[in-house]
Amino acid sequence: MSSSSTAQQQPSPVLFFQTINAHQHTEALKAAIELEVFTAIGEGNTTVPAIAKRCQTSERGMRILCDYLTIMGMLTKQGNEYALTLDSATFLDQHSPAYLGGAVEFLCSPELLQGFRRMADAVRHGGTVIEQDGTVGPDNPIWVKFARGMAPMMMMPAQLITKLVDPDADRKLKVLDIAAGHGLFGISVAKNNPQAEIHAVDWKAVLEVAKENAQKAGVSDRYHTIEGSAFDVDFGTGYDLVLITNFLHHFDPPTNETLLRKIHAALADGGRAATLEFVPNDDRVSPPETAGFSMVMLVGTPTGDAYTFAELERMFANAGFSRSTIHALPPTFQQVVISEK
């Protein structure tokens, strides 16, 4: 006890160094994905000369990169041979069906990075300092990158949310998918329930990606699109279910309430909205992965935020919904709020 409490009282600069140098990890992972290092190793190239040849790099650079990836826990090393970890084999080898490397195109897009690099200005200003309202400007091409790059990551949450909102899949379901993006949430509902008809709203260029995915999933005949901003377009009426996935965090509460009123009006009696969000606890600092999402919204949007359940509940109540409940979606870091008309 006493030695441990003494140790705790020694200040250490380690966290400072790790944090100020953390960007090096991002750059190493980006470089490894760009150079196809994980794919090369998955194909059986396990030594520096073999990996360097496959990836068309210098041996010296590849040796230093592979050692760095090993230090980061993304490869293992025995003698002179490198191997994939279970995680990197699953998510970083292009031959894996769960390959996530494409997400880098969105997560490290110049648009998002620019926002982070000007964080001090965003804190001063209280919102994004990136021109044209950051990522929420009209028809921003970043959402095509999102739709293409993030789709593989959304497969699992889409299946989880489908089970939550339509477990029996035994009746007709008219579904509105707000800001559908890759379309996977609506498509998952359609695959699960042959009587579901999906109406997907998004920018025209983004809906092209969603339509491709609907085609691949074999649900094109029940996949309808509404081109434009969710704030402007006519939704129609009679929906049993409205999916609002990763959308409300981009806007302030009054803006969200305006949209939610419009959604409320489009719902049939007994209809429900299912909202997928990063919902921090009331302390706003836990759980870490969820609460930290506020910063992504500060640097990338004029007024977005990660809202607590109390805040979301209030927005839905102000828009006329009768009751909201929150549901965890393990193993993801996100939650689903189900709100009844």
Next chain:
Amino acid sequence: MSSSSTAQQQPSPVLFFQTINAHQHTEALKAAIELEVFTAIGEGNTTVPAIAKRCQTSERGMRILCDYLTIMGMLTKQGNEYALTLDSATFLDQHSPAYLGGAVEFLCSPELLQGFRRMADAVRHGGTVIEQDGTVGPDNPIWVKFARGMAPMMMMPAQLITKLVDPDADRKLKVLDIAAGHGLFGISVAKNNPQAEIHAVDWKAVLEVAKENAQKAGVSDRYHTIEGSAFDVDFGTGYDLVLITNFLHHFDPPTNETLLRKIHAALADGGRAATLEFVPNDDRVSPPETAGFSMVMLVGTPTGDAYTFAELERMFANAGFSRSTIHALPPTFQQVVISEK
């Protein structure tokens, strides 16, 4: 046991996300230092409105930043009040004598960041792709940033190395300090031993910083400077001790051997070289903080590296030194190699 081993066999994308988003931590710490958030809290501003006022930012931005710093472990939060941790009070409050915030000017300088952002190119090429040989080009102004920003971090290693090389401080000591930078290593030896005379080598602009520090330490009368590249200037002879701190990692072994031969010739009989380095184990992936330094050299220099003890020992032997021994320097991540003429 069985549930834990099952858990280990589930692939998880968590490490991928943490790593690809790691740059956000760097940006948050940079922004907080630039905005003087830690200093503001240290001065007694503990709520968002008070901190925002002191730092001249929006309240919304400051709330999100302080929450993010809390998530990162650099602040604590109780209710609506934030407090410094022991580490942030010691190293990030400008009123603390151990303030390290200035190191950001070097560690996040555009020159170094540019190298990291072009890591894939550096891996392809096998060395820095930054023009003019990266950080080791002649008279690079980055070394003035280094000398000013990194000095506070070097105080402790300088004292530790002084104790190691001159524990008794009871005899005349003619000291050559190669690439002295901030000068703290030689200055520490001079403070410890009133009979020590220091001869510091570095670029002219950098030596101005070292001379300021020698003045502050009260050792100016025993502090001499030799302006220029260590590879070119005339060292003179008769040195009892040559300090080679954080220098050899910038160059390849043949280049280092050329310099070490010159140093060997400048030493008096019985003289020693004391080399401070990041010395990884032979596996090159441990310890992590030490081994990871190779990447800094790959992206920032044409041929630099973090050398193992076996490699350093060979360079010194090839340059004529009779014996080298390695010494840990806890709590730092670095080692000292003492090489005898």
